Amino acid sequence: MSVPTMTETVAICAYDVLLPERGVAALVGDLQIALFRTYDGAVYxxxxxxxxxGANVLSRGIVGSRGDVPTVASPMFKQVFDLRTGICLDDPDVSVPVYRVQIDSGQVLVSLGDD
Incomplete structure (x- = not known):
């Protein structure tokens, strides 16, 4: 697989293979992406x-919420990240990249650009 450009939208998987409240990892070129489906059907x-x-493990984290904020807790040291913004709720100076997701014809598409 070639490395995608940073403005490309990539089909990752079928929506139905994502289990609610679970994460999965996807490798797109050299980029590791963690996908999460929440009970309300949203995908992040x-x-x-x-x-x-320093480990590539967020996809193995515990999916939950703080109030109305959908979250994932790292399986390593348990820091909690907002699934919508990537900001760490335990240390707001730290964040992880967030990618735009859309569902089209049952496929999960992730935009790797800044749009």
Whole structure:
């Protein structure tokens, strides 16, 4: 697979393979993306790299919420990240990349650009 350009939208997987409240990792070129489907059916995409541990493990995190904020807690040191913004709720100076997600014809598409 060639490395996608940073403005490309990439089909990652079928929506139906994503289980509610679980994460999965996807490799797009050299980029690791963590995808999460919440119970309400929303899908979120973050960078899979945990900035606190340095490991690519966020897709293995615990999906939940703080109030109305959908979250994932890192499986390493348990820092919690907002699935919508990528901001760490325990240390707001730290964040992970967030990618725009859309569902089209049952496929999960992730935009790797800044749009």
């Amino acid at each position: 995409a973050l960078g899979n790299h945990d900035p606190f541990s």
